[in-house]
Amino acid sequence: MAKGNLLYAQSGGVTAAINATASAVIHAAREHHVKVLAARNGILGALREDLIDTSKETAAAIRALAHTPGGAFGSCRYKLKAPEVDRAPYERLIAVFRAHDIHGFLYNGGNDSADTALKLSKIAAEFGYPLTCVGVPKTVDNDLVVTDCCPGFASAAKYTAVSVREAALDVAAMADTSTKVFVYEAMGRHAGWLAAAAGMAGHKADDAPHLILFPERAFDEADFLARVKATVARVGWCMVVASEGVRGPDGRFLAEAGTVDAFGHAQLGGVAPHLAQVVKEKLGCKVHWTVPDYLQRSARHLASATDLKHAIAVGRAAVKYALAGRNAVMPVIARNSDAPYRWKIAAAPLEDLANREKKLPPEFVREDGYGITSAARHYFAPLLRGQAPLPYGKDGIPRYIALRNHAIVKTLPDWNP
Amino acid sequence: MAKGNLLYAQSGGVTAAINATASAVIHAAREHHVKVLAARNGILGALREDLIDTSKETAAAIRALAHTPGGAFGSCRYKLKAPEVDRAPYERLIAVFRAHDIHGFLYNGGNDSADTALKLSKIAAEFGYPLTCVGVPKTVDNDLVVTDCCPGFASAAKYTAVSVREAALDVAAMADTSTKVFVYEAMGRHAGWLAAAAGMAGHKADDAPHLILFPERAFDEADFLARVKATVARVGWCMVVASEGVRGPDGRFLAEAGTVDAFGHAQLGGVAPHLAQVVKEKLGCKVHWTVPDYLQRSARHLASATDLKHAIAVGRAAVKYALAGRNAVMPVIARNSDAPYRWKIAAAPLEDLANREKKLPPEFVREDGYGITSAARHYFAPLLRGQAPLPYGKDGIPRYIALRNHAIVKTLPDWNP
Numbered sequence: 001m002a003k004g005n006l007l008y009a010q011s012g013g014v015t016a017a018i019n020a021t022a023s024a025v026i027h028a029a030r031e032h033h034v035k036v037l038a039a040r041n042g043i044l045g046a047l048r049e050d051l052i053d054t055s056k057e058t059a060a061a062i063r064a065l066a067h068t069p070g071g072a073f074g075s076c077r078y079k080l081k082a083p084e085v086d087r088a089p090y091e092r093l094i095a096v097f098r099a100h101d102i103h104g105f106l107y108n109g110g111n112d113s114a115d116t117a118l119k120l121s122k123i124a125a126e127f128g129y130p131l132t133c134v135g136v137p138k139t140v141d142n143d144l145v146v147t148d149c150c151p152g153f154a155s156a157a158k159y160t161a162v163s164v165r166e167a168a169l170d171v172a173a174m175a176d177t178s179t180k181v182f183v184y185e186a187m188g189r190h191a192g193w194l195a196a197a198a199g200m201a202g203h204k205a206d207d208a209p210h211l212i213l214f215p216e217r218a219f220d221e222a223d224f225l226a227r228v229k230a231t232v233a234r235v236g237w238c239m240v241v242a243s244e245g246v247r248g249p250d251g252r253f254l255a256e257a258g259t260v261d262a263f264g265h266a267q268l269g270g271v272a273p274h275l276a277q278v279v280k281e282k283l284g285c286k287v288h289w290t291v292p293d294y295l296q297r298s299a300r301h302l303a304s305a306t307d308l309k310h311a312i313a314v315g316r317a318a319v320k321y322a323l324a325g326r327n328a329v330m331p332v333i334a335r336n337s338d339a340p341y342r343w344k345i346a347a348a349p350l351e352d353l354a355n356r357e358k359k360l361p362p363e364f365v366r367e368d369g370y371g372i373t374s375a376a377r378h379y380f381a382p383l384l385r386g387q388a389p390l391p392y393g394k395d396g397i398p399r400y401i402a403l404r405n406h407a408i409v410k411t412l413p414d415w416n417p
Numbered sequence: 418m419a420k421g422n423l424l425y426a427q428s429g430g431v432t433a434a435i436n437a438t439a440s441a442v443i444h445a446a447r448e449h450h451v452k453v454l455a456a457r458n459g460i461l462g463a464l465r466e467d468l469i470d471t472s473k474e475t476a477a478a479i480r481a482l483a484h485t486p487g488g489a490f491g492s493c494r495y496k497l498k499a500p501e502v503d504r505a506p507y508e509r510l511i512a513v514f515r516a517h518d519i520h521g522f523l524y525n526g527g528n529d530s531a532d533t534a535l536k537l538s539k540i541a542a543e544f545g546y547p548l549t550c551v552g553v554p555k556t557v558d559n560d561l562v563v564t565d566c567c568p569g570f571a572s573a574a575k576y577t578a579v580s581v582r583e584a585a586l587d588v589a590a591m592a593d594t595s596t597k598v599f600v601y602e603a604m605g606r607h608a609g610w611l612a613a614a615a616g617m618a619g620h621k622a623d624d625a626p627h628l629i630l631f632p633e634r635a636f637d638e639a640d641f642l643a644r645v646k647a648t649v650a651r652v653g654w655c656m657v658v659a660s661e662g663v664r665g666p667d668g669r670f671l672a673e674a675g676t677v678d679a680f681g682h683a684q685l686g687g688v689a690p691h692l693a694q695v696v697k698e699k700l701g702c703k704v705h706w707t708v709p710d711y712l713q714r715s716a717r718h719l720a721s722a723t724d725l726k727h728a729i730a731v732g733r734a735a736v737k738y739a740l741a742g743r744n745a746v747m748p749v750i751a752r753n754s755d756a757p758y759r760w761k762i763a764a765a766p767l768e769d770l771a772n773r774e775k776k777l778p779p780e781f782v783r784e785d786g787y788g789i790t791s792a793a794r795h796y797f798a799p800l801l802r803g804q805a806p807l808p809y810g811k812d813g814i815p816r817y818i819a820l821r822n823h824a825i826v827k828t829l830p831d832w833n834p
Contacts, residue, residue: 014590016583041593070586076594158813165814166433166715169487173431176458177493182711200812273687293707294599298583301719304813377812384813395617395794396575396721396801397582 002130004103009039011109014071015152017311023066024315042076064401069300104322115354135330147332154307154383157197168208175237185272195243199372208239215245305386341382419547421520426456428526431488432569434728440483441732459493481818486717521739532771552747564749571724571800574614585625592654602689616789625656632662722803758799
């Protein structure tokens with residue numbers, strides 16, 4: 001890339017590992033004496049000229065950043081329109097980049113972000129502004145194409161499998177006189193990756209989870225209830241894992257299945273409470289349910305060591321690509337073998353990733369549609385492997401860092417996205 | 418106690434630490450060459466003569482038991498009626514104990530179990546059957562009187578504080594364009610101990626959690642909403658922790674506040690989705706919520722080292738008391754000082770604990786009713802302190818043990834509780 005600063009921004013839902021990527025980006029850039037600016041709240045910070053000078057952070061702070069969940073510079077859910085529809089934001093970005101001598105842009109997000117980085121690289125070329133745009137993968141949804149997995153996913157997957165295993169031991173102990181069915185809701189609006197990872201909680205037939213509901217399969221209530229009933233009869237209890245994106249035969253999300261509160265207003269979703277209600281009404285057994293929600297993607301205390309290695313590697317590679325002027329690419333994870341687990345970083349064109357979505361492969365889903373196959377186990381096992389110890393304080397809480405996030409002085413007129 | 422076997426049983430909701438107590442009981446008894454039988458599914462196993470011979474388990478299995486959550490022998494929610502009302506179950510228990518040479522009974526549970534152990538000790542005395550009954554404390558609700566804390570609570574408390582801290586980092590990163598309010602639901606039907614422990618997630622003013630709702634305080638919706646609104650205006654977002662037992666001014670649980678599904682049936686509880694709905698409707702901001710449910714009490718992966726020390730100490734002391742013939746007592750935890758944290762085990766009469774309930778002390782609740790005081794922090798800090806590492810498999814999942822649970826041959830006629 002042309003001599004100047006790197007801009008780093010976080011986009012979309014944050015993860016337990018995205019700050020490990022940020023930390024790696026800053027470390028790698030410092031090794032090359034390149035300054036990293038960070039956009040506050042993702043691309044919105046770049047549009048608002050709300051930039052953070054990461055050179056004001058100590059080396060110790062950047063090290064601690066690597067084990068802190070959340071998004072240290074703030075993220076955003078904001079999608080730029082196509083430049084054919086609205087060119088102004090792209091022109092603004094170029095103006096901000098020019099004002100702050102930014103010639104490399106690292107956008108850490110999912111397929112939307114890859115699309116934005118790609119578009120920006122094209123506009124910069126049109127303007128003749130020297131800019132190297134590199135996408136950096138991140139998403140607990142694991143739904144990016146090309147890459148074998150997405151940093152952030154494996155830690156959420158480990159959280160899911162461990163939590164289901166632990167809750168299963170609890171339910172098994174209570175089932176004689178209390179809870180017979182437990183429903184665990186996993187994230188995954190369109191793809192069942194996290195729900196599938198729950199399958200790693202058990203090994204043998206009749207180990208929990210007994211039934212996994214994937215968004216890739218239409219929900220059949222009668223079949224589901226028959227299986228729950230049979231499992232309770234056979235095992236004594238039943239653990240269900242449901243992806244938040246499970247849909248009925250009509251294509252509607254179960255979580256939006258018309259539940260209303262006492263005032264007749266639509267109730268906020270939750271596929272787990274919905275299924276719990278159905279089981280309770282139709283089978284008459286005691287049900288408990290959990291919706292971990294953000295806990296599953298921010299649980300750095302249970303992160304996967306493999307995931308953190310990936311997160312750091314893509315951060316370092318992104319800096320390397322940017323400095324080498326490799327434009328409109330993303331460092332992705334390429335798997336060479338399952339056992340022993342071997343992987344490497346490869347550069348993929350953003351064009352190949354932008355706006356595409358990877359579903360759970362059919363060969364990962366058991367024939368009956370309610371569990372995972374050994375192919376899935378071979379895929380997941382190395383991802384969940386390894387623990388990532390944390391420093392804890394005397395109060396028993398992990399020592400997570402809050403960065404100074406020193407703002408750069410603005411030099412341009414205000415601009416509201 | 419008279420020469421013979423010890424019977425150990427688990428009762429009520431299980432925890433991440435109760436098996437550590439079970440492991441300590443078995444280890445201590447083995448040191449004295451006393452055999453421990455375990456009742457399958459708590460007192461019901463004793464009534465059914467469904468007993469497990471723990472001498473069939475290897476030393477390695479009993480060591481692994483100490484780090485396995487859930488209740489290894491099964492628990493139950495079953496309360497014996499008073500002997501004045503129904504004497505038959507007590508007579509059956511004595512018959513089972515006589516048949517299996519049981520002269521010590523360790524009942525691991527809460528205040529109900531303390532009451533059962535006490536009643537049984539009296540009946541045995543009436544029968545002239547030599548039996549030493551010892552209660553062993555356990556409950557994530559932390560609501561036993563006399564003892565400074567209850568084994569199981571501190572691990573659930575640590576889970577709560579860490580989860581709230583991690584989710585707060587997530588929400589803080591998303592708040593600019595997405596979630597502004599997050600609601601975390603903690604267990605605690607009658608006492609706000611776990612909700613209070615969430616306060617350990619933050620230290621400074623405006624650290625999360627911003628608002629804690631205790632069952633000890635009547636919920637005032639207008640005041641709550643005004644505080645949420647002010648927090649979002651000041652901080653940019655708001656983290657709410659609500660005890661499942663929060664009640665409105667009419668004394669009804671919020672979780673039962675009349676929510677119905679599309680068929681007009683009462684919706685299964687959840688104070689968090691209820692509050693989320695109220696905030697969304699009245700303040701119009703995006704809300705996320707979590708109900709960890711059993712995850713919070715089975716999360717051995719995040720257990721407190723202090724908690725496990727307590728759990729082991731009460732198990733060892735219970736065996737010591739039983740062998741010494743100290744009847745109708747419970748080993749409790751007595752705190753000598755907060756810093757340095759000093760504690761010891763003391764014997765308390767079951768009479769003093771049975772059927773009583775310890776609420777959160779008023780001096781632990783901040784004057785405005787929505788947070789905790791420094792007195793609470795001094796109490797919680799040593800309880801949450803210390804991590805308790807686990808063995809993990811190559812699949813990234815903790816190696817929890819399933820015992821053989823070898824059944825003793827029945828010698829009595831069937832008896833149905």
